[in-house]
Amino acid sequence: MTDREMTRRMFLGGLAAATPAAMMAAHAQEAKKPKDKAKDKPKDGKKKDWKELFNGKDLTGWKPEGKAAWKVEDGVLIGTQGPGNAPGDLFTVEEFADFRLVVEYKLQWPANSGVWFRYQNPETSYQADMLEYKDPEAYTGTIYCPGRMFLSRNLDPKLEKKDDWNTMKITAKGGHLEVELNGVKVGDVEDTAIAKGRIGFQIHPGDEFKDMKLSVRKMRLLVL
Numbered sequence: 001m002t003d004r005e006m007t008r009r010m011f012l013g014g015l016a017a018a019t020p021a022a023m024m025a026a027h028a029q030e031a032k033k034p035k036d037k038a039k040d041k042p043k044d045g046k047k048k049d050w051k052e053l054f055n056g057k058d059l060t061g062w063k064p065e066g067k068a069a070w071k072v073e074d075g076v077l078i079g080t081q082g083p084g085n086a087p088g089d090l091f092t093v094e095e096f097a098d099f100r101l102v103v104e105y106k107l108q109w110p111a112n113s114g115v116w117f118r119y120q121n122p123e124t125s126y127q128a129d130m131l132e133y134k135d136p137e138a139y140t141g142t143i144y145c146p147g148r149m150f151l152s153r154n155l156d157p158k159l160e161k162k163d164d165w166n167t168m169k170i171t172a173k174g175g176h177l178e179v180e181l182n183g184v185k186v187g188d189v190e191d192t193a194i195a196k197g198r199i200g201f202q203i204h205p206g207d208e209f210k211d212m213k214l215s216v217r218k219m220r221l222l223v224l
Contacts, residue, residue, distance in 0.1 A: 053092060053101075053199065054219040065089045068203035077216040079113070079203050085210055091119060091200035098224040101170040101199065105130070108213035109162055112204035114144065117170055118197035123147055125197060128170050128179045128187070130214075131204075132157065141168065141179045141186035145193070151177070154186035165217070173224050 053061065056075040064070050068088025069080045082088060096118070103115055112131045119125035129142040141154035159181045160166055169180040179187035199221070201214060 048223060050220045050222050052219070053221050054216060056217075059090070061093055063091050063093055065091060066203075075217065077219075079201055079214040079216075081203055081205070081210060081212065085205050085207050087203055087205035089116065089200050089202050091116065091198040093198075095196050095198050096172075096221065096223065097196035098173045099171075100222045100224060101172075102218070102220045103168045103170075103216060104165055104218040105168065106163065106165050106215040106217075108211060108215075110209055111212040111214070112206070112209050113212065113214050114202050115168065115170060116198065116200040116202060117172060118194040119200055120194065120197040124194055126151075126172075126177065126191075126194060127202065128168060130160075140166075141181040143177060143179055143187040143189060145191070151189045151191055152179075152187040154179075154181065156184075156186070159184055159186065171224075 054077055055061075056072070058072055059070065059077075062070075066088025067082035067086035068090070069082050070088075070090050071078050077090075079088075079090060101115070101117065107113065107130055110132070114127040114129040114131070116125055116127050123146050125146060127144040129138065129144050130140045131142070132139055133142070136150065136153065137155060138150055138153040139155065139157045140160045143151040145151050161182070166182055167180075169178075171178040171180075175190050175192035177187065177189050177191060178185060201216070203212070203214065
């Protein structure tokens with residue numbers, strides 16, 4: 001072997017040995033580079049945060065309608081019938097279109113209540129019901145629309161914990177409406193009749209519901 005060939009082989013061998021080390025060093029340098037956080041942001045560049053609709057202190061941001069009684073006691077929003085079993089509603093001042101809403105509530109039974117959403121007026125609105133309806137059979141989590149009755153029905157009365165705290169989740173995105181009760185999906189419909197409106201609670205009239213008490217300890221909303 002000539003001196004020239006020996007020199008060439010030594011050079012190539014050293015290069016091959018150095019290549020893995022060089023690659024590791026290159027990877028280490030790449031790892032040290034700051035990540036492009038812009039890729040983790042939503043498409044509109046804004047972080048979407050949950051909003052507390054109920055502050056636990058008073059009815060700021062809410063407007064009562066009708067004669068039902070509403071108060072805040074020990075950090076809990078409470079709704080009952082007014083004088084003479086009078087009904088009423090409590091609505092947000094603000095309107096919402098696409099959102100996910102989580103409500104932690106408890107009912108004193110017998111009861112007929114619910115969460116209004118995309119409410120515009122008594123004839124144009126949706127409601128996630130809190131009730132026991134017999135004909136047709138329907139229970140809490142049923143999606144109701146005035147003038148059209150039930151868009152979907154929850155047929156399992158055991159999902160709701162009576163006289164205890166429950167979690168209801170309502171999702172409205174475009175024409176897709178979903179309701180979950182204690183982690184179980186009980187309503188899933190497509191309906192484009194109402195695009196936006198207020199959120200609220202209903203207290204139904206009737207002597208059979210005179211002892212009804214709706215308690216809400218948390219209400220969070222995420223705009224979608």
